[in-house]
Amino acid sequence: MLIEIDFNSDEALYLQLRNQIILGIATNTFHEGDVLPSVRTLADEIGINMHTVNKAYSVLRSEGYVKVDRRRGAVISVSEAKEEHLRQIRNILSSTVLEAVCRNVSKEELHKMIDDIYKEYGF
């Protein structure tokens, strides 16, 4: 998978990397059980430090997207704690809804946006 990092972005490198990997999982570029490149390999490919990649992997592990095996490396393994995921996503959505309400964006418009995004990615 092509990982694209924008060094001019104000988003932290390890978060960009996290997001790219989540994108990869969502779009089926990475499948359950796939092994991500080692921290050193990926760091070299992207041209960043090993520890930055390690931080991204640690975040992904703590969020339940990968399991890290000392011998095999980081393996895609999406947690199935759905209740917790729902809570987490609800939290993010809450902020978005508040901003939408301020901007006179209706519930229906948000629904449509979500549908559009699903279509856009072909889900």
Add this chain to the structure above:
Amino acid sequence: MLIEIDFNSDEALYLQLRNQIILGIATNTFHEGDVLPSVRTLADEIGINMHTVNKAYSVLRSEGYVKVDRRRGAVISVSEAKEEHLRQIRNILSSTVLEAVCRNVSKEELHKMIDDIYKEYGF
């Protein structure tokens, strides 16, 4: 309005403040034209530095939630550049949708969540 700041949160103080004010606007605690407390007053009330409040106000201004008048202070004035707001909200939603897809959260579940959040706030 009661502004609640959590000093143990890992979220920056100025962002917590920004979010609380957006919450206030969304829930109609703050209305169009209302004047927010001066940076010094609010800083004293909360117990933080004037510049931190100023940063929150600056962010809110750049995002189109308030207009800052040198004589009157920060006045609630929600921008009406709806196209831009839609783009912005769509961006935030995109990340959320990707995470949802990874977690096997369906489009319908997201719709329901949004409806629930709207209900929760009484919109």
Add this chain to the structure above:
DNA sequence: CCTCTGTTATAGAAATGTTATAACAGAGGT
């Protein structure tokens, strides 16, 4: 044994967040 994993421990540089003083210009009230 050698090499590959992630992990840990330091250390330093750079950027960001927060606080602290101080001063300025503009507007309103007295």
Add this chain to the structure above:
DNA sequence: ACCTCTGTTATAACATTTCTATAACAGAGG
């Protein structure tokens, strides 16, 4: 005129976070 209230600007200092750089360690496999 004077005082006081706005936001704004300019410094400075400090803590935290982010990113890099080296180095070493333990576990597993060839």
